[in-house]
Amino acid sequence: MILNRLPLLPLAIAAALACSPAFAAGSSDTAGSAAPAGMNEAQAAVDAGRYPEALKLLAGVIKTEPRNADALNLMGYSNRKMNRLTEAARYYDAALKVNPKHIGALEYQGELFVEMGDYDRARQNLKLIAAICGACDEVIDLRAALDAKGQS
Template identity: 45%
Template sequence: MPTAPQQVVKPNIMRRIPMNKFLSAFALTLLLINGSAFAAGGWDDSSSSRNADFTAAEAKIKAGDYPAAIISLKKVTKAEPKNADAYNYLGYSHRKLGRFDEALEYYQKALSIEPDHLGANEYLGELYLQTSQLEKAEKQLEILDGLCFFGCDEYRELKGKIAEYKSAGG
């Protein structure tokens, strides 16, 4: 009596893993692959975010070690003279040290490379507030308003700083 051929039963992995766990694992994989795009606080995934000096500078800025950050950032701009992010951070570091003239030069350099750089536009507005130039700060807010179609953190931050400045009698 002939026997029916036996089917080889292959486990279907999709049946063993609930769909929500599969999607979660897939999303996590995508984040890990593209993590550098998110790790930089919204900055693009350019070579700067992979540059060791740039990464070191970010850590130094977060720690408040602005002189050390400046040293690292100057190495970045030497290697990447068109790195708007590095010039923005140089402006930020100098501003935090009270070196407003240098900060202005670096923000202007960042914006000459990338006029739509949200961070540089915001921080330049903050510099203007620190140097009692409210009208120029408000101009930076207008620029951000034009760049941020549905609002963005940089716009909200500068708007809040301008409101604080005005309420303090500035």
């Protein structure tokens, strides 16, 4: 009986991983592939709120992989958290040029639009994300950012 279910085990594992918080975060474009040198350290710096350190590490990643949408997205995020909104916008645009369906970049760019008071563009990003992933965490987070400004 159990042997009949073994072929389904990889699917069950994949489903469990897709629902885990780390995988569902949506900021990653390269799930399952090896992270480039410096990327894990940069992510740790971002997670700890050490944005200047993260920017330095991410610059190294982008130097070796200029089309790394995850690194470009985190550059945007770190700049936004440092209130460097023009730089943040530039990096989100670059990440989305590499991967127009990068839900992490779409969410963070939407949050940037909310911070800038551009609620229509934030809602456009919300619709794009919802079309890609349904009711994923990124949709919930961007909707919350809009709701906090009374713009749902």
